[in-house]
Amino acid sequence: MMRKLLMFTVLLVPLAGCYDQTEVEQQSYVIAIGLDKTDDEGTFRITFQAANPEVGSTLSSGGSQEEPRETVTLEGNDLIAAKDTANSVMTKQIALDHTKVVVVSEELARSGEFLRIIQAATRTTELRRSVQIIVSKENASDFLKNNQPLLETRPHKYYQYMLTRATQTGIIPESEIHRFFQITEGDADAFLAIYATTEQTEPKETGNEDQYIAGEIPVEGGNPTQFMGSAVFVEGKMIDILSGQETRVANILDDTMDMEALYSTFPDPKDKRYRIATNFSKDRPTDVKIEYHKNQPTKINVTIPFTIEVVGVPSLVDYSKNKENRKLLEAYIPKLAEEQANNLVKKTQEQYKTDIFYWSLYIRKYFTSIDEYEKADWNNKIYPNAEINVDYKLKQLYFGKMIDDSNLGEVRD
Known part of the structure; x- marks a missing residue:
């Protein structure tokens, strides 16, 4: 009898690993994080854009009217701590495991405060080091709200396909968070981040296929979002913008970059x-x-x-x-x-x-x-x-x- 009881107790041990599991439908997967500057020093506007995993999947019904994404903006002092505050309006537990991009406004990037808030990414295990950094000409919150892809409604797939293809053609750089800290803390070289915008500026009167920066490309129709060129960071602070052509040249000369x-x-x-x-x-x-x-x-x-x-x-x-x-x-x-x-x-x-x-x-x-x-x-x-x-x-x-x-x-x- 004691032997059977012992075997029963041993068999229960592996089952204990599932006691704190969280089902997929119980989590809200943040795909993009936006960071903006505020008038108060040390306080930032933080935007979380979460994907609806049921939209576009084979499990969803054809007549589903659910939104593909949910976007929430709030003020906070820390990137990671702010997600708990966001749960006051987002029903599911926020997860950062599948975050694809961190969008930072050009204003924040040039202020030098970006390095302070992004430091949390090096300490937490929730945010992957492969997350890409995007600098937007406008506020990051506006960028995320105005970005409305027409053919790919699923935000995680949109960023995956868009960034992969644009990086392969060389018009934007690879800008992983890991690379940002690797170069910044190395006390040498400059870091190139992706430059993008949803605001169309005055198109250049003359220009070839890669001699633009985001916002200058004369395009009619489609999604207003443009990815072209790169933001130059020296010692964690943005100092300049490179055109698509200059970014291509930089990618060719830098052998650590993957370019087809x-x-x-x-x-x-x-x-x-x-x-x-x-x-x-x-x-x-x-x-x-x-x-x-x-x-x-x-x-x-x-x-x-x-x-x-x-x-x-x-x-x-x-x-x-x-x-x-x-x-x-x-x-x-x-x-x-x-x-x-x-x-x-x-x-x-x-x-x-x-x-x-x-x-x-x-x-x-x-x-x-x-x-x-x-x-x-x-x-x-x-x-x-x-x-x-x-x-x-x-x-x-x-x-x-x-x-x-x-x-x-x-x-x-």
Whole structure:
């Protein structure tokens, strides 16, 4: 009898692990968090946008009229503690496990107060380190309320698809919270966050596909939200905005960034009225070599091996079979890419006094301790005075499936 009782007691032990479980329908999953500045120092406007897991799922009925999201804004001193206050109006237990983005207003990001409130993300186990940081031109609360996707009503899927694709094309950077603290606490380099807005400013009169920042893209219809460019953070404070083109260049030069093939255009060297459309791909890692000399300018040599596929030549100039034109194009493309890269490097050296490419990783091997590395001062001494050479190596140039373009004279005859 005692043996049976003992076995029964032992079998009850594994069941005790389920006593405090919370069912899915009992939780409110916050997908996006918004952070805004207030007039009172140390107080912030915090917005929680929670997804309705039943909307868009196979379990929901076709005639369901439930909202796909619930958005609540309140004032508080701490990001994590504010979620308990939010439960005064949100019926379910708030969970941050599935949070995709933290949206911070540009006003808060430039004030330098952002670092104070986001510190809670490093201590809590509720918020994942893979959460992306987005800087919005307007208040974060307005951004979250005005963002109304038409084809993807589920907010968690919207941010997942939108950010993944935009990052792959290079028009926005990868801006995980983990990377933010890694760079900020490393006392070197600048951090790039995603720049976005739901407010359409005066569209630029001239501009190519990536020479915009969010809000300037001349788009009609669809969701008003635009993701383009990046916000530059130095020592936890926003100091500038990069265009989509500059962000692409930064992603190419920074080998820690994951970027796939991207489409871009550049002026036709034979006819400046037109632009040649290409598919740029970097199949091999960016090669960064640093020669550090204590009492001399440091030399940084960066080599980018790349491949170009020409997908459109509106001028109809023969670059595929004409050897002279082909050689011209092969020399022209790397030269133009190097010019764009050198302009951005010069901007970071003269204006930012630090780099946005995470090149400090390659110089640390010259120092035996952290103290020695910090005394050398990458931000103020080494990088601004460095001699930097960027070299684009064109490995292959090809012209897609068609060698010849249409003969315009014969078509119009």
